[in-house]
Structure formats: structure tokens, C-alpha cells
Amino acid sequence: MGLRACLLGLFALIVASKCSYSPEPDQQRTLPHGWVSLGRVDPEEELSLTFALRQQNLKRLSELVQAVSDPGSPRYGKYLALEDVAELIRPSPLTLHTVQKWLLAAGAQNCHSVITQDFLTCWLSVRQAELLLPGAEFHRYMGGPEKTRVVRSLRPYQLPQALAPHVDFVGGLHRFPPTSSLRQRPAPQVAGTVGLHLGVTPSVIRERYNLTAQDVGSGTTNNSQACAQFLEQYFHESDLAEFMHLFGGKFVHLASVSHVVGKQGRGRAGIEASLDVEYLMSAGANISTWVYSNAGRHEAQEPFLQWLLLLSNESALPPVHTVSYGDDEDSLSSAYIQRVNTEFMKAASRGLTLLFASGDSGAGCWSVSGRHQFRPSFPASSPYVTTVGGTSFQNPFRVTNEVADYISGGGFSNVFPQPSYQKEAVAQFLKSSPHLPPSSYFNASGRAYPDVAALSDGYWVVSNGIPIPWVSGTSASTPVFGGILSLINEHRILNGHPPLGFLNPRLYQQRGAGLFDVTHGCHESCLNEEVEGEGFCSGPGWDPVTGWGTPNFPALLKTLLNP
Ligand SMILES: *[C@@H]1O[C@H](CO)[C@@H](O)[C@H](O)[C@H]1NC(C)=O
Numbered sequence: 003m004g005l006r007a008c009l010l011g012l013f014a015l016i017v018a019s020k021c022s023y024s025p026e027p028d029q030q031r032t033l034p035h036g037w038v039s040l041g042r043v044d045p046e047e048e049l050s051l052t053f054a055l056r057q058q059n060l061k062r063l064s065e066l067v068q069a070v071s072d073p074g075s076p077r078y079g080k081y082l083a084l085e086d087v088a089e090l091i092r093p094s095p096l097t098l099h100t101v102q103k104w105l106l107a108a109g110a111q112n113c114h115s116v117i118t119q120d121f122l123t124c125w126l127s128v129r130q131a132e133l134l135l136p137g138a139e140f141h142r143y144m145g146g147p148e149k150t151r152v153v154r155s156l157r158p159y160q161l162p163q164a165l166a167p168h169v170d171f172v173g174g175l176h177r178f179p180p181t182s183s184l185r186q187r188p189a190p191q192v193a194g195t196v197g198l199h200l201g202v203t204p205s206v207i208r209e210r211y212n213l214t215a216q217d218v219g220s221g222t223t224n225n226s227q228a229c230a231q232f233l234e235q236y237f238h239e240s241d242l243a244e245f246m247h248l249f250g251g252k253f254v255h256l257a258s259v260s261h262v263v264g265k266q267g268r269g270r271a272g273i274e275a276s277l278d279v280e281y282l283m284s285a286g287a288n289i290s291t292w293v294y295s296n297a298g299r300h301e302a303q304e305p306f307l308q309w310l311l312l313l314s315n316e317s318a319l320p321p322v323h324t325v326s327y328g329d330d331e332d333s334l335s336s337a338y339i340q341r342v343n344t345e346f347m348k349a350a351s352r353g354l355t356l357l358f359a360s361g362d363s364g365a366g367c368w369s370v371s372g373r374h375q376f377r378p379s380f381p382a383s384s385p386y387v388t389t390v391g392g393t394s395f396q397n398p399f400r401v402t403n404e405v406a407d408y409i410s411g412g413g414f415s416n417v418f419p420q421p422s423y424q425k426e427a428v429a430q431f432l433k434s435s436p437h438l439p440p441s442s443y444f445n446a447s448g449r450a451y452p453d454v455a456a457l458s459d460g461y462w463v464v465s466n467g468i469p470i471p472w473v474s475g476t477s478a479s480t481p482v483f484g485g486i487l488s489l490i491n492e493h494r495i496l497n498g499h500p501p502l503g504f505l506n507p508r509l510y511q512q513r514g515a516g517l518f519d520v521t522h523g524c525h526e527s528c529l530n531e532e533v534e535g536e537g538f539c540s541g542p543g544w545d546p547v548t549g550w551g552t553p554n555f556p557a558l559l560k561t562l563l564n565p
């Protein structure tokens with residue numbers, strides 16, 4: 003059938019199979035555990051959908067990312083402005099025209115674009131949306147710890163074949179909001195009493211990572227840092243004050259968040275949100291801090307996607323962003339995962355450092371046609387972000403050496419090939435690790451993560467006025483590492499250098515200089531006879547449990563300060 007016939011079919015809203023395609027056939031569409039359906043949504047209700055438009059010049063974008071992030075390149079640190087990124091990758095006039103015409107014909111109104119013009123968010127009635135995306139059927143679902151309500155379609159949608167060269171995917175249909183995997187672990191037994199601490203606090207972090215009272219933001223640069231929240235979760239400023247009062251120790255810090263992007267609800271504080279804010283602001287002390295609060299508050303929006311849109315719609319952003327969001331790589335459609343990875347490339351080209359938690363299930367485990375394998379998670383597995391794993395103190399009550407935390411997420415992507423910056427380090431690990439799991443469990447040619455680590459075990463958090471002990475997860479190590487990179491950026495800015503930007507090429511070139519190498523401990527995986535619950539084990543140099551290791555601030559500053 004010709005294009006013309008297809009278009010006629012489209013406008014008659016009779017979409018024969020030859021004229022349509024499914025952009026995300028591989029997206030998981032099952033109802034997540036703990037969610038229930040509240041029934042079909044009224045056809046007259048309004049919802050918003052996000053259209054990811056096909057970008058241009060992605061090969062050039064990846065070359066530019068390489069050039070601005072590689073210390074050996076003459077372009078190192080010469081980051082692109084958002085407007086330059088827009089100039090490079092914005093969709094072709096044909097793409098913009100075709101998609102706009104299609105949406106207009108369907109009655110979509112109130113469409114909003116971003117500076118890079120590669121996303122469109124539009125409001126439609128459910129009736130219009132179901133006609134626009136044949137196959138989709140919108141229901142309201144409720145679930146998660148906060149009994150969040152969302153509007154989603156568990157049925158796959160189709161797009162007219164004529165849009166295949168123009169649209170990557172449509173957001174707001176399938177993916178449910180992420181849930182936090184933070185856990186509160188039981189307190190270990192105390193042995194002895196002298197020189198003990200009772201869990202991880204800012205003073206413990208600062209002692210272990212060699213931060214002195216002088217290692218805080220100067221207040222004379224416009225340096226800043228950010229964390230992003232995607233759960234129906236908020237932080238309370240009063241918790242931050244109480245936290246600093248109880249655990250702050252002797253260092254100068256800011257009393258409040260400088261900028262909240264999105265709306266803070268009136269609800270109870272969430273532990274995840276409290277943790278991120280409290281530790282980002284005590285590691286990166288006295289540095290102006292932004293919080294992306296639950297971006298995408300409408301029931302039909304995907305919060306993580308909305309955060310990506312915010313990044314592409316604002317030219318001046320904090321140089322460091324920490325994010326504790328993740329999904330199983332295999333649950334996401336290839337169209338979505340590739341596009342999100344491109345969004346990370348855009349961020350890297352602008353000199354933004356994106357830090358993601360490596361996950362809290364060790365190597366993970368799932369079964370593919372009856373065989374067990376490890377289960378990588380995304381965005382941890384993206385080659386364009388810096389992924390942070392987790393450690394524990396060897397003696398949980400003393401500031402001692404760190405060992406791998408058994409929950410620390412790590413492994414090898416099944417989607418992204420190994421980037422060149424890490425090939426040598428990974429090969430070295432595979433050659434020398436005495437405890438390698440069977441090769442059928444992981445894809446040795448994939449992007450390997452994490453890149454770095456920090457303590458992830460036994461944190462104190464203040465949430466809703468209550469101090470909570472033994473909070474654990476790589477959601478804790480990520481803001482700590484982020485705050486420390488912000489302190490390094492502070493010195494770089496004071497010395498007239500650009501911020502660190504996408505760190506991995508430099509990190510691997512310097513073979514983890516300035517980090518404490520974590521050489522003991524393994525993480526968890528499949529509970530079967532073949533591997534007996536063990537994934538990879540940390541060892542000298544880089545490993546897929548703790549990366550290159552944890553920060554020794556003065557040493558790390560020294561190696562990362564120079565241009
Ligand atoms: C992007 O920013 C502009 C200007 O602030 C705004 O009008 C537009 O709605 C934003 N886009 C989205 C998708 O929110």
C-alpha cells in the first residue's frame with residue numbers, strides 16, 4: 003500500500019496493519035506488583051502524552067561528547083550550550099511538520115515543546131488519544147507506597163507507518179512510576195565500646211572521605227548541584243534543619259534548598275527524598291542545591307521522562323545531578339532505552355555530570371528460557387552516565403576500610419556495547435578475578451558498571467521529624483559522591499576551569515586515581531546451586547561491584563583539579 007493510501011487510511015482513522023507499526027513492541031506492559039486497576043478512564047477526561055521526535059546528527063553528537071570529555075582532546079571542557087545542542091540535533095523540518103499535522107488533525111491542542119524541539123507534550127481527551135494511538139486503552143491504576151494514581155494503557159499502541167521516520171516513541175502509556183528500593187536493615191551486633199559510631203552520619207562520611215571543615219562551598223561561585231525525585235515523595239525543610247542539628251557536626255552548610263523545580267506536595271516526607279537532600283547538602287556542603295520534585299505530577303505523565311524534558315528546556319543548570327531511579331534493562335523498550343541514552347549524550351555534551359545509583363539487588367537475577375542470568379538495570383547501564391555502587395565499613399561501628407556492600411548493583415549491559423574508555427579496565431578484571439561467575443550469566447561485551455562507589459549501608463536519615471537509623475541502598479551513596487564532585491567543581495571554578503562534565507573517560511584514563519580501591523566482598527545474585535547467591539567480587543582495580551572505589555577527597559581533588 004502506498005504512502006498516500008496509508009495517509010488516507012490514517013485520516014479516516016481506519017488503520018490497516020500494513021499502514022501502522024508498533025514503536026515499542028518490547029516494552030513490558032504488565033501491572034507492577036502492588037498496583038490495582040480502578041477501571042477505564044472516562045473518554046472525556048484530559049490526559050497528556052509526550053511524543054519523542056526523531057533527532058538528527060546523533061553520530062556528530064557522540065563525537066562531540068567524546069571530544070569534550072576526553073582530557074587528551076583539544077576540545078576537552080569546551081562544552082556546548084543548550085542552544086548549540088538544539089542547532090545540532092533538532093528534528094528536521096519535515097519531521098516537525100509531519101508530526102504537528104498529525105496531532106492537529108487528531109484534535110490535540112495545547113502542545114508544548116522544549117528548546118531542543120525534540121519532544122512535544124500535548125493534551126488530548128482520552129477519546130482522542132485512543133483514536134490517535136490505535137490499540138491503546140486507558141485505565142486508572144493505583145499503587146506504590148503512597149497509593150499513587152496513574153493513567154496508563156497495558157495494551158500496546160500503534161502509530162501510522164508514515165510516522166516511522168519521525169517518532170521514536172510516545173510517553174505516558176506504559177511505564178509505571180519507579181519504586182524506591184531503599185531498605186532499613188536490622189542493626190548489627192555491637193562489639194566493644196571504644197571509638198564507636200552508631201551508623202553513618204555526615205561526620206562519619208566526612209571523616210572517612212577525608213573532608214575537613216574547610217572543604218565546603220565558598221559561596222563566591224555560582225556552583226550548584228541537584229537531585230531528582232520521581233516518587234510521590236517530598237522533603238521537608240524542617241527535617242533538614244533537624245538532621246543538621248543532630249548529625250551536622252562541625253562544618254558550614256546551607257539551611258535550605260535553593261531551588262525547587264516542580265511542585266512540592268503537602269504530603270508526608272519520603273525517606274528517599276529526605277536522604278538525598280540531607281546527604282547531598284552535607285557532602286556538597288554550603289553549595290547551592292536544587293531539587294527536582296516529583297516532575298510530571300499529572301497522572302498520565304512519566305516522571306523520569308518529564309525530568310529529561312526539563313533538562314532540555316533550561317539552558318543554565320547545575321553541573322552535577324544525582325538520581326536514584328532504575329528499572330530492569332529488559333523491561334524497557336529498545337526505542338525508549340536508546341532515546342533516553344541519547345538524552346544522556348545531550349547532557350554530557352553540555353558538561354553535565356549525571357550520577358545514577360547502581361541498584362540494590364547486586365548482579366540481579368532472572369530466568370531466560372529456563373536459564374538463570376544476571377539482570378542489568380538501566381540507566382545504571384548507560385555508557386553516558388557515571389554509576390555509583392555501594393560499600394559498607396568492614397567493622398560497621400568504626401570508620402575503617404570499606405568492603406563491597408552485598409546489595410551493590412553491578413554487571414554488564416545486554417543493550418549497550420562496552421565503551422572504549424573502559425575496555426582495558428574490564429579486560430583486566432575478567433582476566434584476573436578469581437571468582438568469575440559462569441560466562442552464561444553475563445554479557446562480557448556489554449557496558450560494565452558501576453564506575454565508582456561510596457558507603458551505602460547504615461545511614462541515619464531524619465524524615466517527618468523522626469531520626470531513622472540503618473537506611474541502606476545505593477540511593478545513599480549516589481548523593482554523597484555527587485556532593486564530593488560538587489566540591490571539586492567548586493575548586494575548578496575558582497581556578498578558572500570548567501566543571502568536570504561527563505567523568506568516565508577521565509576516570510578510567512586515570513585508573514581510579516584519588517579513590518580508595520575496594521578489594522573485598524562480593525554482591526548477591528541468583529539463589530541457585532550454580533552460583534549460590536554470589537555475583538561478582540570486588541578486587542584490586544576496577545570491578546563490577548564497586549567500580550574504581552570510594553572517594554579520598556584530597557587525593558581526588560588533586561587529580562581532578564587540573565584542566
Ligand atoms: C519549556 O519552556 C517554555 C518556556 O518556559 C514553556 O512555555 C514550555 O511549556 C516548556 N515545555 C514543556 C514541555 O513543558
Ligand SMILES: *[C@@H]1O[C@H](CO)[C@@H](O)[C@H](O)[C@H]1NC(C)=O
Pocket residue numbers: 210211212554556557
Ligand atoms: C585520608 O584517609 C586515609 C584513610 O582514612 C588516610 O590513610 C590518609 O592519610 C588520609 N589523608 C590523605 C591526604 O589521603
Ligand SMILES: *[C@@H]1O[C@H](CO)[C@@H](O)[C@H](O)[C@H]1NC(C)=O
Pocket residue numbers: 218219220221222254288
Ligand atoms: C558559605 O557560603 C556563604 C554564602 O552562601 C559564604 O558567605 C560563606 O563564606 C561560606 N562559608 C565558608 C566556610 O566558605
Ligand SMILES: *[C@@H]1O[C@H](CO)[C@@H](O)[C@H](O)[C@H]1NC(C)=O
Pocket residue numbers: 223224317318319
Ligand atoms: C553562572 O553560570 C552560568 C551558566 O550556568 C554562566 O553563564 C555564568 O557565567 C556563571 N556565573 C558565574 C559568576 O560564574
Ligand SMILES: *[C@@H]1O[C@H](CO)[C@@H](O)[C@H](O)[C@H]1NC(C)=O
Pocket residue numbers: 415416417418419420445447448449
Ligand atoms: C550482549 O550485548 C550486546 C551489546 O553489547 C548485544 O548486542 C547482545 O544482544 C547481548 N547479548 C545478549 C544475549 O543479550
